[in-house]
Amino acid sequence: MIGKYGIEIYNNKIHYEFEVKRNITIIQGDSATGKTTLIGLVADYGRLGAGSGITLKCDKECLVLPAVRWKEFIRDSHECIIFVEENLPFIKSKEFAESVNYSDNYFVIVYRDSLPALAYSIEEIYGIREDRDSQKYVNAKRVYNSFYNIYNLDNE
Amino acid sequence: MIRDVDKSEVIGPHLIESPVLGPISQRELSGGVKTLILINNDIEHIFNGSACGDNCAKWLIEIGKQKDVTVRLGYFMSFGDESFEAKVVNTNKIVHSGAELDREIIDNDLL
Numbered sequence: 001m002i003g004k005y006g007i008e009i010y011n012n013k014i015h016y017e018f019e020v021k022r023n024i025t026i027i028q029g030d031s032a033t034g035k036t037t038l039i040g041l042v043a044d045y046g047r048l049g050a051g052s053g054i055t056l057k058c059d060k061e062c063l064v065l066p067a068v069r070w071k072e073f074i075r076d077s078h079e080c081i082i083f084v085e086e087n088l089p090f091i092k093s094k095e096f097a098e099s100v101n102y103s104d105n106y107f108v109i110v111y112r113d114s115l116p117a118l119a120y121s122i123e124e125i126y127g128i129r130e131d132r133d134s135q136k137y138v139n140a141k142r143v144y145n146s147f148y149n150i151y152n153l154d155n156e
Numbered sequence: 157m158i159r160d161v162d163k164s165e166v167i168g169p170h171l172i173e174s175p176v177l178g179p180i181s182q183r184e185l186s187g188g189v190k191t192l193i194l195i196n197n198d199i200e201h202i203f204n205g206s207a208c209g210d211n212c213a214k215w216l217i218e219i220g221k222q223k224d225v226t227v228r229l230g231y232f233m234s235f236g237d238e239s240f241e242a243k244v245v246n247t248n249k250i251v252h253s254g255a256e257l258d259r260e261i262i263d264n265d266l267l
Contacts, residue, residue: 014176030209031188032162037177086187086207112206113230114267143176 001060001079001104008057009041010142016041016128018147020081024100024120025108027147029127034145035110038128039064039085060106074099084109091115125150157196157215161189188212195225205229213254214238230267232258 001023008017016038027035043064045054056062061080066073067088074082082105090096091109097117100107109115131144158164162185164174174180182190188208195203196219205216205227213233217240219225226245235254243250244260251257261267 013178028209030211031207032186032211033209034176036187112209 001106005058005060005081005106007062007081009038009045009054009062011041011052011054013142014041015142015144016146017144018126020106020108020124022121022124023103023106024118024124025106026115026120026125027108027110027128028112028125028150029129033128035128036085038145039083039110042083071095071099074103074105077103077105079104081106081108083107084111086110086112092117122151123149157189157192158185161192161211161215162186192216192219195219195227196222199223199225202226202228205233206231208233210234232261232267 004019004021006017006019008015010016014034014037016034027038029035041054042056042062044052045056046063058081063073063077063080063082065082065084065088070088070090084091084107091111092113092115094117097115100118126147127150128145129148131146158166158172162172162174164172164180164185166172167179170181172180172182172185174184177184189212191203191205191207192212192215194201195205195216206229208216210233213235216227216233217235217238220240220242233254235257238254239252241250241252242257244257244266246266247260247264249260251260
C-alpha cells in the first residue's frame with residue numbers, strides 16, 4: 001500500500017481530520033487530547049457502521065487492532081489503516097514489529113515510548129490539538145481536532 | 157488533577173463532566189490522569205508513567221513532594237524548569253531537574 005490517505009471521522013461532539021502518508025504514523029502528545037477517543041470512534045464505527053452515529057470518510061477501511069489474535073488480524077487484513085492503542089502489551093515486541101513490517105496495511109499507533117524495531121519517520125510523529133483558532137469553527141458546537149507534527153523540522 | 161489535565165469537573169463519585177464528551181464515568185478519563193490517581197493512591201504497585209503526557213509532569217512532581225513513589229518511565233517526559241528530587245533506580249543516581257534526568261538517561265543508554 002502506498003500513497004496518502006485522508007481520514008475524516010466525527011460524531012455530533014467531536015471531529016478529527018488528518019492524513020496518513022506512510023505505513024506507520026505515531027500519535028503522542030499530552031494527556032487528554034483525544035487519542036483514545038479517536039480510537040474509540042474508529043472502533044465504534046467498525047462495529048456499528050453509520051448506526052453508531054459516527055461518520056467516517058476514508059478511501060481505505062479503518063480498523064482497530066484487537067488485543068487477542070492480533071497476528072491473525074494483521075495477516076488477514078489487506079490495504080487497511082489499522083489503529084493501535086497504547087495499552088496493548090505486545091507493541092514493543094519483535095513479533096509485532098515483524099507483523100507490521102511485512103504487512104501491506106498502514107498503521108496508526110498511539111504510543112509515547114520509542115519503538116526501535118519499527119521503521120517510522122520522525123515526520124510522521126503527531127500530536128492532537130483542538131483547532132481553536134480556525135475561523136471555520138468559531139461558533140461550532142462540535143470540537144474540531146487537528147494533527148500537528150511533534151517534531152517540526154521546518155523550523156530547524 | 158482532573159480539572160487541570162482533563163479540563164473536567166468532578167460532579168460526584170461516579171460522574172465527571174467533560175467539556176468535550178459531556179457526562180462521563182471515571183473510566184473515560186484520560187489514561188494520564190487515571191495513572192496519576194493510581195500513583196498517588198496505590199504505593200504497592202509501580203505504574204507506567206508513559207501513560208502520562210508532559211502535561212502530567214507537574215503532578216508527578218507534586219505527588220513526589222508528598223510521598224516516595226516509584227514510577228516506570230519510558231520516554232523523555234518534559235519537566236520544564238521545575239526542580240525536584242528523583243532517584244534513577246537503574247543507576248542509583250539522584251537527579252534534581254528534567255535536564256539532569258535526560259542526561260542520566262542518555263549517558264547510560266536507559267532508553
